Amino acid sequence: MNQTIVFEKHVQEIVDAAEGRATERDPEVVQSWLRCLNDHELDPEHRGEARILPETTLRQHRQEAEDLLSIARFGMEDLYRRVNSMGYVLLLTDAKGVTVDFIGDEKVDRELKRAGLYIGSEWSEANAGTCGVGACLASGEALTIHQTDHFDMAHTPLSCTAAPIYHVDGALIGVLDVSLLMSPSEKYSQALTLEVVKSCVRRIELANLMNSRKSDWIMRLNTTSEFLGVDPNCAVSVASDGTISGLTHGAHRLFAKTLGQNWKTRQGFVGKPFEDVFDFDFNDIPRLLGAETPGEQALEMSDGQIMFADVRAPVKSVSVASKPAMPDALTRIHGGDGKMLALAGKAARIVDKHISIILEGETGVGKEFVAKALHKARKKKGPFVAINCAALPEALIESELFGYAPNSFTGAHAKGKKGLIEQANGGTLFLDEIGDMPLALQARLLRVLAEKEVMAVGATKPVPVDVRVVSASHRNLKALVDAGQFRQDLFYRLNGVVLQIPALRERQDKSWVIDQVARVVSPDAPLHFSKEARQALLGYDWPGNIRELITTLEVCLALYDGDTVELPDLPEQILG
């Protein structure tokens, strides 16, 4: 087509778009044209030459962009190795659109310079009209400005694909642009290039965050657990006071979406508490260290979205190094839930001391499970004896607990019998449902605990016992004391430390618990869940807590096809 006709057609199309007539151009192109006309007052009929800044001005720009240059250089070289055979030129511009670094084929140096694909060229929208760098800076988005997308006819032979580079504090600091002097006429020919440039910038931003926030926690995040370690979607750094100290642009967009905000109008996240965007206690981040399974890596955003995290500890972390060693048995009772982590921390401090422990929590939350873990965590082992105070028949409870002397009552064994308390000697006595113990027996138990000796039924001499008592109740013992149903003196004797076990529905590590129970229910071939099935399990209320989860997964095991548990394999009440 005749050049004049092409030029007139191009100008007409811009005028049509400005007057609101339909166009097949991408919206970001039209928006840029409108900015050129309305904000920058550019004339589509004017053909501007590429503007190259004088050496002194360029030097100033390069000095100011020193950080950006060192951040991006490695990424640029890597990218250039991959695209140079296809004729691409790489430009790195600062936030004003000035090219502060450039890699291109020296053989076509003159042509590149003439086209403005050169060090020192200025590609702001106000100066060059719609172009890759300018539109990218103005919109903050990665995009391609292909041939006649350009506002100025002087640039229409070019195809420019650009992605914005954001600083760890959220500010847009530059643009990485790959351009072609000559390209196929179809814009979609550049679709893959756009993805390559975006992924290069993602890695540049990640490397920058990891380098500049070495003394903070770094969390690399992905929507799936695959590729998490090698190519995360985004990353955030968290300072020791629990505030966000830096993030990649992908994390900025993710966090804004989590809060239901527009990422463009959102001021920033640096300095904000980590827990503003994560439904996850900052103190639990160490739990994610070394997590390998998706269940262990999962964490919930404040809008309920599940992300997978790969965590790097602060390089000079005083707090982690000085933490008391956590017994293995206690690390296994949770998968990163905040309350459980605090519980394990508290338990670790008292586990080898002679302090009674009360475990409180709804039915099925794992009180006995935790009691056993507390026992295993002790240096001094001995036996673990569990007594369900609600299940013992009242007539037998006394002899069961305290034992009986030989021939002490009709029907008693001639040799007598050691009571459960004595059997626990040297170990842990777990008194489950202690709130249901009859008042008369509470008085005798108190004596055992106070005097550290047990008097069997019908015996004349007490036997010394050394037991550590862990009691559990799904009822609030203090309330029972206030109601006169539980002895206050016994309560104070048992009540060394109260550990409150959260209900399953409140736990942030639900996904981990599900995987744990899946392993228990089917040890040889642990159950795998489809995304939908896992979401349904995570969203359910679990009134029966972990015990109900066990029953549910047993049903799944019976119903599923042996490969993946799908929604229809779940019991009806879970599906609501």
Ligand SMILES: Nc1ncnc2c1ncn2[C@@H]1O[C@H](COP(=O)(O)OP(=O)(O)OP(=O)(O)O)[C@@H](O)[C@H]1O
């Ligand atoms: N983290 C866990 N991983 C796997 N199984 C668990 C876990 N925690 C608890 N369980 C299992 O859940 C079931 C219920 O736990 P447990 O009996 O300890 O609860 P509880 O709070 O003592 O119940 P109750 O109030 O009825 O006495 C048990 O089979 C236990 O082994």
